[in-house]
Amino acid sequence: MLNEKQLEDIRILQHACEREDFSLKLNWETLRSRTGVNKNDFLHYDGSKLVGFLGLYDFGNKVEMCGMVHPDFRRQGIFTKLAQEAIESARKRKDKLLILNSPAQSSSGKQFLSQLPCKLAFSEFQMKWSETTLEDYEDVVVRPSHRDDEETEVQLDIHCFQFTEKEAREYYQRILYENTLKTMIIEKDGRAVGKIRVDHSGGEAWIYGFSIFPKFQGKGIGKKVLKKVVAEQSQHGYDIFLEVEATNEHALRLYESCGFKTIERQDYYQYKGM
Incomplete structure (x- = not known):
């Protein structure tokens, strides 16, 4: 667990x-709610100054890895050491794919990944809402989630994000007490058909876990x-962001039609050395 x-x-x-x-x-909503069950965070200090960090993040059947080294401390083997430790920790999680994340614009990240046994698996767009007129949403019902909605949230993660039941229940418990995350x-027609999560960090609003049961x-x-949701967050003065896989054309068109524009791309590589 990470201290303040x-x-x-x-x-x-x-x-x-x-x-x-x-x-x-860096998935700040996860960093702030670590349970300490697995070793997920790897830090390298130079004296009292943190110069290297790498984090592991469990999402369904995947473990994602993302990290960084201060520009003044690169080419000293720091990230290689952190990555070796993280990969060993990831290997202990059976039946998990290890996915390495790097911003598409990061030349140092791509150079490091070129030395590992991995290949590009998919890309993800980070999008920001550009103020636009939003209409025709008054008849939709969106309410805060309660503890008796647990089964709905679990089943949505199973049906829409391909979590196993065990993974979905563990994820529900992990984010339950995250203070900045609202589900x-x-x-x-009075029936729960989906969910959407909003995380407030650093004066921004990030939309996560947006899912609707397939039949609806x-x-x-x-x-x-x-x-x-975007109209409400905008009224509160937040800049609004979300992420979507590049291959999910339906979701991409939906977000663009509501005023979201791509600002950055994250690339994900599947590690082949597990």
Whole structure:
């Protein structure tokens, strides 16, 4: 588990690395809610200064890895050492794919990955909402999630994100007490048909876990929900972001139709040495 000083050190290091005009996906909602069950965070200090960090993130049947080294401390073997430790930790999680994440614009990240047994698996677009008029969403019902919605949330992750039941239940418990993450349930005719999560960090609103049961898809519910949530977050003064896989053309068109524009791309490589 990370203490408050370590979290602040990671944030300072992230800012130093992102001066190179790319964004690192460090999943802050996860970093703040580590349980300590697995070793997921690997830190390298030079004296009292954090100069290297690498994190592992469990998502369904995947373990994602993302990290960074301060620009002034690169080419010293720091990231190689952190990666070796992280890969060994990931190997202990049976039946998990290890996915390595790098911003598409990061030349140092791509250079490091070229030395590993991995190949590009998929890309993900990070999108930001550009203020636009949003209409025709008044009749959709989106309410806060309660503890008795657990089964709905679990089943949505199983049916829409291909989690196993065990993975879905573990994920539900892991994010349950995350203070900045708000889960909302989507209803149609009094029945729970989907969910959407919003994480507030650093004055921004990030949309996650947006999912609707397959039998209710294609009916215009998703577009109305997205409009409603975006309008509410905008009224509160937040910049609004989300992520979508490049291969998910339907979701991409939905987000673009509601005013989202691509600002960055993250590339994901599957590690072949497990």
